Amino acid sequence: MASPSTRIDDGRDVDSDNSGLMREKLSVLIVDDELLVRKVHEKLLSKLKLAKQVQTQTATNGKEALDLHLSGSSFDIILMDLQMPIMDGTEATKELRAMRVESMIVGVTSVDAGADKEAFMEAGLDKCLPKLLTADKIKSLVETLEKNK
């Protein structure tokens, strides 16, 4: 259910004023075949203002995500869906890790626990979270990113 604890309100209700400590840039790639999911995650990222400059890009399947990297793009965080046409999240993650992509790759899926999900994790995810991401979960990812710098 909705928790009233973390509002997304133009940054006004962010836990404390950390503008001095805020990271300069955050780039996120959202990989999902569903437009609805891409739209909601993009909006959430833009509202949270977790960096002075937040850039998001989207891809509709794993192959598009790979193509972006092959053309020179890089991202701090990749939000990767599992079930996608053309190339799914597991294969895309394996390929990205084989390319030595160092981004935090976060699986975002509504698939229940099972062999598919295990294979997804083993492909090289840093984390796997249920769809849709919440403000708290995204903030936690960025905090982890900061800690691992």
Add this chain to the structure above:
Amino acid sequence: MLESLFSTPKICQFKATSSFVTPHTPLSLNRQGTTGMEVGQMQRRLVEFTKSLFMEGFLDGQFLQLQQLQDESNPDFVVEVVSLFFQDSEKLLNDLTLALEQQNVDFKRVDAHVHQLKGSSSSIGAQRVKNACVVFRNFCEEQNLEGCMRCLQQVKQEFYLVKNKFETLFTLEQQLVAAGGSIPTMEITSF
């Protein structure tokens, strides 16, 4: 089992955070030709209708999360996202109908469609549709065709019910905004 999931009245309290018209508000006409009291009545009607959607289990907290994402830079965000859901879901329901009409039903394929519908209905907070999908998936796993057919009807029913509710909700919001009022934000304060 089907019935128990679809009659889930919730006891919950809501807080609407917006300035409502009080008895002391001037009654002069605004630019839209409506009085402050009329706008207040519209707001109250919208709040009551929205509350009823939660009380009757049509919506859950995920919908409130979506509303929180709406702002001046994207004032139609919720309508856009909900519209996407209805477009995609109509197609899924058609695919499901066709899949279940096949001579040899591919239950894995049916399950995949239901899984997708469950995910997207959950994304917008359409709780009763989501719950109907949960039951549907159980019958897919059992490869129970009769159960699946009944579930499909139930999912369609819930889908069109919630679609109707959303149409009413958005109409009330549009009327309120056109009259010069603002849409109150809702928070669930307790269950």
